[in-house]
Amino acid sequence: MSNEWNMKTYMKGAAMLTIAAIIVKLLSAVYRVPFQNLVGDEGFYIYQQVYPFIGIITTWTSFGFAVALSKILSEYKATKNDEAIPRIMQIAFVFIGIVSILFFLLLFAGAEFLARTMGDVQLAPLLKAGSYVILLMPMLAVLKGKFQADGKMQPVAYAQVIEQAVRVTAILLGTWIVVSTSFDLYKAGSMAMYGAVAGEFAGVVFLFFIYWRGFGIHHANKPKQVVPIWPIVKDLMIVSVSASISALLFLLFQLVDSFTVFQLLLESGFGKHQAMEMKGIYDRGQPLVQLGIVIASTLSLAIVPLVAHRINKEKGRTAIPFMQLTYRVAFTFGIAAALGLIVVLPYVNEMLFQTRAESLTLMIFACQIIWMSLILTLMAMLQGSGKVKIPTLFLLLGVFCKWILNGMLVSSYGIVGAAIAGNISLAIVFFMMFFYFKKHWNISFASFSFYKGIGIASIMMVLGVTAYVWLADAFLFDSLPSRLQSVVISLSAVTLGATIFLLIIAKRRVIGEKEWFLLPFGRRMATFQLWLNKEK
8 A cells, every 4th residue: 555655645746747748748749730730741841850950959958957967966965965056056057058059059050061961951041040949958957957956846847838838839920920921931940940949948037037036046155065077077968868868769760850751752753842742741740649659758757766766765676566557558558549540540630731641651650659658668667777878779779770761661662661660660679678678677567468458449449430430431421521521530539439448448457446546647547447347
């Protein structure tokens, strides 16, 4: 019973940060839909070519360095060495500032070179516009790290939501203004990059205001203790990379696509505008996968400190049930999200992005939800147990495989080949990480009855939704305009599929009631499962 209580206590303490992370991830995925509707596939291609550069650097600096700094500050606080904290923050700010300036210069000065390498020199102004966001990272990372080290998650949670809300608003409003006045898609892309700058600036202003109002003067008057610089810098680098590498995997795959897909389509004989549109259609898969892995991403946030605490305090014995539960939940909802999306994808494609173009490609792309859900979960558990170097190499090897496979498959199969390459690369990463995990933790994640239950639920969901979609398309809503028909069928089919899947896994008790209670927002599912299985 104590295990459940401890887990519940932890989840209650992290609830606000978890909710903020969910909101941010949802906004990050959802805003791309109206953006694509405003600029079309060609404009979406322009934005997605440049976005990975900004996303990778900001994720590493604002998230990775913040986690690293909070860890270092927490360790010093644990040794009652509070006098060193102002000096550590100063060292961190200077170091992250140097890193940020170097990346800013690399991106700003190298914009033309990078744009030429991607095969589209007109992307250079977008790279320059986005590079300004990097200059805000030192202040953002240090403030987030300080609040997290003090256990003050509320300002960090609010800041994350404010950043994303301002960013999305600025991107959509700015893009709408540009498209309405000139319909210059490259200018619209630049405006979207400036939207990212606006969002980060809002986050910095908010956190700085809270920090200064709370204890800015208090720290300013404290004498700065002498602290060795190199150990701080070393920890900042190692921990920041290990903390952010799993979040960077999907962005690194997008970066590989930015450098390869468009160029390979041109070399295969497609015209420039046709290649741009095809790449833009392919990029529709990004927000779909992002939405599909929200649950796994949220679980990975929760499991890292929990596993770390259990291993350090109790030699890992009680970490095992939490690992098993996290894996099973990630597997369950990864499978459900991927298969459910694949069955209705032509209709979802038209509902969100106006056409059903390349739905087969997007179906294959959607399979990445399964691999990403499992990889994020395994990486989080390994990170919590302090094993990050080898798994990080696995992730980088996956990026290399993606690059090689794109070169082999895109030339022959077009953007379908890029989607296949992504799945093969992620599968390689998953199996390497799975066997590495098993080498250190020889535990069974799930029983045969669990996989059997998931298999039955998946098959019934696919059969039920497929039959309904055929009936709805042929008879029920055939008189509606095409896009409205897709909206009605998508929403009703997703609801039906989720109902079938949840009913079956609840009836078969794939996840136990006590386990549901341990999960964020799992209380209702536990109550429903108890009601469904009570003796009539």
